[in-house]
Amino acid sequence: xxxxxxxxxxxxxxxxxxxxxxxxxxxxxxxxxxxxxxxxxxxxxxxxxxxxxxxxxxxxxxxxxxxxxxxxxxxxxxxxxxxxxxxxxxxxxxxxxxxxxxxxxxxxxxxxxxxxxxxxxxxxxxxxxxxxxxxxxxxxxxxxxxxxxxxxxxxxxxxxxxxxxxxxxxxxxxxxxxxxxxxxxxxxxxxxxxxxxxxxxxxxxxxxxxxxxxxxxxxxxxxxxxxxxxxxxxxxxxxxxxxxxxxxxxxxxxxxxxxxxx
Numbered sequence: 001x002x003x004x005x006x007x008x009x010x011x012x013x014x015x016x017x018x019x020x021x022x023x024x025x026x027x028x029x030x031x032x033x034x035x036x037x038x039x040x041x042x043x044x045x046x047x048x049x050x051x052x053x054x055x056x057x058x059x060x061x062x063x064x065x066x067x068x069x070x071x072x073x074x075x076x077x078x079x080x081x082x083x084x085x086x087x088x089x090x091x092x093x094x095x096x097x098x099x100x101x102x103x104x105x106x107x108x109x110x111x112x113x114x115x116x117x118x119x120x121x122x123x124x125x126x127x128x129x130x131x132x133x134x135x136x137x138x139x140x141x142x143x144x145x146x147x148x149x150x151x152x153x154x155x156x157x158x159x160x161x162x163x164x165x166x167x168x169x170x171x172x173x174x175x176x177x178x179x180x181x182x183x184x185x186x187x188x189x190x191x192x193x194x195x196x197x198x199x200x201x202x203x204x205x206x207x208x209x210x211x212x213x214x215x216x217x218x219x220x221x222x223x224x225x226x227x228x229x230x231x232x233x234x235x236x237x238x239x240x241x242x243x244x245x246x247x248x249x250x251x252x253x254x255x256x257x258x259x260x261x262x
Contacts, residue, residue: 042067044240047084048074049097049233061087069093070240072233075100085109092145095119095236097152111142118143119150119174119236136163143167148247150174150202164193171195172247177203177226186221200225200250204232211249222257225250 003011012033017040042064046055049072058080061068065087072095073081081096082105091113096102099121102110107125125139140163147169164170173189173196190196205228212228229235229246239245 038064039067044068044070044237045088046072046074046237058083058087066090071095072236072240073097082106082109085113088113090114093117093240095150096121096124099123099152101125107139111139114145115143116145117148117150117239118146119152121152137166140164140166145169148172148174151176161188161192164189167195169195171197172250173198174200174202174246177201186224190223198225198247198250198254199223200227200246202227202229202246204229206230211246213253223254225253227253 012029042056042061045061045068056064061084066089068088068091070093071084071088071091073084075098081098081102085091085106086109089112092115094110094113094115094117096110097119100123102124110125126136144167146167149164149167149170149172151174164173170193173193186199189199201224203226210230213226227246227250235246239247
């Protein structure tokens with residue numbers, strides 16, 4: 001009995017997504033199953049971070065990188081970051097987990113990506129403590145579709161507020177836990193970024209739950225959610241897979257508080 005081609009493809013794709021360990025074997029099943037599974041195999045790529053995720057070589061990405069939608073680059077491949085970015089031109093969710101300054105080639109490749117989500121140390125792309133607005137504008141204005149920005153910088157990112165207005169769809173903003181905004185600073189974020197809907201201060205650590213508000217302060221503005229994440233890598237992978245992540249938790253907390261702000 002032959003199944004309709006659409007149903008057969010659905011079964012293969014479902015198996016590849018739900019049981020990721022079977023992907024390599026599924027590609028070998030038939031000559032037409034390979035092209036179905038291949039995009040899924042390279043949809044999420046992690047390089048330079050200890051993970052069980054897909055960590056293909058640069059040679060493989062130069063052949064299959066057009067399938068990549070979610071790309072996480074750690075500290076190891078700094079000298080190769082530009083090549084990874086060029087090899088994955090359709091990336092919409094990008095993490096660059098290094099505070100070392102990227103070279104101009106990498107920044108140019110970064111600006112060509114159709115990004116919707118970005119997790120990055122700002123020090124990697126410009127010196128925001130001695131901020132030159134034209135420099136920041138040149139970079140941030142390249143991301144008209146960006147909705148989620150997770151800033152992993154070590155120092156207070158308050159000087160970047162004017163730059164965030166250059167992101168016309170920015171709705172989710174995450175800042176480091178150690179940033180302690182005064183009430184007037186919080187108001188400035190909400191006033192100067194009209195598209196902002198969710199604002200969180202985040203840290204990695206052992207909370208009472210997978211996501212929790214274990215370090216909330218009584219003086220915090222109700223619009224600021226302090227979120228404790230057990231493992232940033234796991235959270236990034238959940239988001240890439242379309243599963244419930246940090247931002248899903250922040251949304252629940254924000255909506256729960258909304259009644260208190262009316």
